[in-house]
Amino acid sequence: MRRMTARPANAHQARLLQLLRDGGPNSRAQLGDQVDLSRSKLAVEVDRLLETGLVVADGLAASRGGRRSHNVRLNPELRFLGVDIGATSVDVAVTNAELEILGHINQPMDVREGPVAVFEQVLSMTAKLRASGLAEGFDGAGIGVPGPVRFPEGVPVAPPIMPGWDGFPVREALSQELGCPVMVDNDVNLMALGEQHAGVARTVHDFLVVKIGTGIGCGIVVGGDVYRGTTGSAGDIGHIQAVPEGRQCACGNRGCLEAHFSGAALARDAAEAAEDGRSAELANRLEANGGLSAADVAAAAAAGDATALDLIREGGRSTGQVIAGLVSFFNPGLVVIGGGVTGLGHNLLAAIRTQVYRQSLPLATGNLPIVLGELGPTAGVIGAARLISDHLFSPA
Amino acid sequence: MRRMTARPANAHQARLLQLLRDGGPNSRAQLGDQVDLSRSKLAVEVDRLLETGLVVADGLAASRGGRRSHNVRLNPELRFLGVDIGATSVDVAVTNAELEILGHINQPMDVREGPVAVFEQVLSMTAKLRASGLAEGFDGAGIGVPGPVRFPEGVPVAPPIMPGWDGFPVREALSQELGCPVMVDNDVNLMALGEQHAGVARTVHDFLVVKIGTGIGCGIVVGGDVYRGTTGSAGDIGHIQAVPEGRQCACGNRGCLEAHFSGAALARDAAEAAEDGRSAELANRLEANGGLSAADVAAAAAAGDATALDLIREGGRSTGQVIAGLVSFFNPGLVVIGGGVTGLGHNLLAAIRTQVYRQSLPLATGNLPIVLGELGPTAGVIGAARLISDHLFSPA
DNA sequence: CCAACTTTCTCCACTCAGTGGACAAAGAGG
């Protein structure tokens, strides 16, 4: 249960830790190729990292035509905790220092029950992972919440869908409980970090991640770093107007994107279509399950239901309308679509693409991939682990 | 005519040059307070800068209760050229190394005449400034063009309103003519740099500058640096849809912001109002001047013409609609409105503010100033000088 | 006008990061 507390002593060590994290076990020689240091200096820094215990020897590599090199790797006993609090469920995962998921639990939950209840659940899920022998303690934890965060303090600020959390010291509280450093961020930003680390955005520097779940939000990455805005609310695109004089939104305005397309809106529209007789397929499912979700709409569409398909297309159109504006403005190198509704798959993607390619400037869309996220439900927890790892693997 | 070619040899020297540029003449002691170096090291670097000629001694400062300090300042003979090519006019200015404007000329012009003709005009304007004794030669030049630029190469790329310029090697050509380093950027980005250096955005790190001139564009500053996007077209908001099923735009879509509000659109709408009898005031001005511009609409509104006021309000509403979306997405710390139509003044500003404060999230607008630019027509040339100065005053 | 105190600037010995070359160790291939 004694955990590493060492931190890299300088920028070189930080860089080496990041290389070992992202590239796995490696020899001094190959590290030297990536790090612009003399062999002597490199050896000194690696030796110091070995002394701290952050890095351990890992046997001999195969020969490349000469003396075999001594591999080093991040200490395999290091453990990070990744927590992704959504609107209606929690994900908790344990990773090693290379951010590989060793164990992962998902449970339904309602954020509106407030921080105390949710924290209790997170801790019990963590205990379960611990009990299965994956970790004795944690060297760091990252946690995502579905709303804006004052990032330096790790405190949610004025979150619309989780009012009870306003000002709750998430970072402080979790750090107390776990006895390790904690970083807090918006769930969408974590998803962006996840896709950047292990997903579709590995090679891009400027990109957007649009997460369509219960709500809708956007992660912004500029020059490889997450951009959070002046008050931490950057990317909050759910209340951009998508349909003038459209549906009444909970925020008080009309026609917000979130009022027209999101997990919640889609479920509502599907139920309406089922009840007023437009779709027998959806009506059947409503009766069978006692409720409808985005997954039902996806299934109905796959079964050939025209109304379900229309709902998806119409939603994609609204979303594409907003994304088109963002693309003109931000000129990203990639747009990733993720979140719960990715189950709607290529029907949704096609509708979004059509709209964006039609409305944005040719120069901005000329070579712009719009793709689905690769990591699915693990994007958030991987991003959370990445967040704390970036923090710990930076000069103290 | 022999010019300085020295560049700072390291990051410390670069920092010192920037401090002297932004803060004016200063003593070693006061520089030391801002630069986190020991006095000894600081003295060494300042001496080296004196040797290069970039910096010169500037007499003794007043005593602050002890020995008087020896001031240093940027060499007052350094000269930068700032060029701002708009759609319908060119600005050329000469500055010293502290980016103070020593001379400034503005002339009407039409970019569509192509790069060769425009270059000729720029060079003759430059010659005129030179002839007046302001400069013998230039140590660097910055130039802005009204369209996207591939920044590293300094070449316009697929510019909609200046088709003849596509691929024209602006940087190379101007550098040849002037015999000094040149940097090229989008005119709106330069305006942002100008307002950041000497205008309303001096203390903000993340902000937007919306320039409403013949066209409409947006400069994006992230963490103090201009963000240009993946292909250099970031901030191109003129073709974001502001009015669904609205006016036909030259780009092929309907309802683009630029089709509804910009210098050109406003002139068009004013002429319509004058011709179909809605506004006697505008009709008088049309007859008197043989044409209408944004300035006429401003004057008519000031004279109490309700139709002119309506045009401004309606334009502000469309613009505010788009800006509201950008504010939700980007969460800036400041929005600056600039460009030719700033003559419309507070009527325009009020309309934009109303729309943004109503539509964007409270967290994003809570403490968001929306203001007019401070520098007017000099923002571009100051930004241009700043651009090349940032380049030259950075480690070689 | 002098004594005491402040501020600025210079000088110098010292520390420490980083380099690059010499050389040893370990393997591949003939």
Add this chain to the structure above:
DNA sequence: CCTCTTTGTCCACTGAGTGGAGAAAGTTGG
């Protein structure tokens, strides 16, 4: 067994940067 290649270690040297001592040039008050 010899040569060539790759890897790792050792060490003298360079050069950036520090911090303290002390000189230079002021101010203020008696």
